[in-house]
Amino acid sequence: MQKFSSFQQLNSYLKQGSEGTLVRADGRKIDQIRTPSYSMGYLKYAEGSVLAEVGDNKIVCSASIEEKVPPFLRGSGQGWVTAEYAMIPRATSTRNIRDSVRGRLGGRTQEIQRLIGRALRAVVNLEALGERTVLLDCDVIQADGGTRTHAINGAFIAMCEALWNATSRGAQFRGRLVKDYLAAVSVGVVNGMEIIDLNFGEDSMAQLDLNVVMSGKGKFVELQGTAELDPFSRETLDRLLALAERGINELVAAQKKALERGLP
Secondary structure (H helix, E strand, C coil), X not given: CCCXXXXXXXXXXXXXXXXXXXXXCCCCECCCCCCEEEEECCCCCCCEEEEEEECCEEEEEEEEEECCCCHHHCCCCCCEEEEXXXXXXXXXXXXXXXXXXXXXXXXXXXXXXXXXXXXXXXXXXXXXXXXXXXXEEEEEEECCCCHHHHHHHHHHHHHHHHHHHHHHCCCCCCCCCECCCEEEEEEEEECCEEEECCCHHHHHCCCEEEEEEEECCCCEEEEEEEECCCCCCHHHHHHHHHHHHHHHHHHHHHHHHHHHHHCC
16 A cells, blocks of 8 residues: 655654544544535525535535526426536646636546536436526635535535525426435545545545445435555445445535525
8 A cells, every 4th residue: 555755744644633533634533524614695696606615625616597408308398407617727736727728628627527417417306397407517716635526515505596596586397306415525545544535635645535426315326436556345445435424414414504594
């Protein structure tokens, strides 16, 4: 397994808590998520919007509703949910070139926005939506690891706000629109420790990185996992999934509180 470059680096990263438990550089225990903050109605014009702040991550998620669907769904009576994801040039420590300047979407960008769209479609009643499209825009203005998972969490809130606002303004839907809550979190192995909600420093030296998307009822929507060096066992996977489930339960609770505060 990959090790820290020095004992000094390891000691600065990992220390003993007051009760002898291991804690991370940002003060969290190995099984502790970063506390999320969701500011709803963040943008003036979007039907739904939220500023999701998690650790040093700042992600603006907006939801727009269009009275049309992609060509392959025309006449079907079914709606669609899709997403776009972007990171502004100085979201990270070095400047990134915009995709619009590069002239094409990067592979990572395409992968993440497809993940967000798939995840949200899993909990939306597309038949009840009718021939409408919910477009989710997730723009990372500051990044600190886990942007794809926390973009999903913010996008879910923005989508719920947009659908609520559409209903309150007289839009006619054919039944309940959102079937369940949805949240995502990263888990992984860093220097032999199984941890949750990896920040950038942890993610950059992880031996195993796993992104988990689950419904509020505890059903899996998507798993994305990679071993950087050594293969991992089924036992490790089971422990990480259990760790992710506990974290997602906390994230769903935070989403509920945000929606209770933000919606009538």
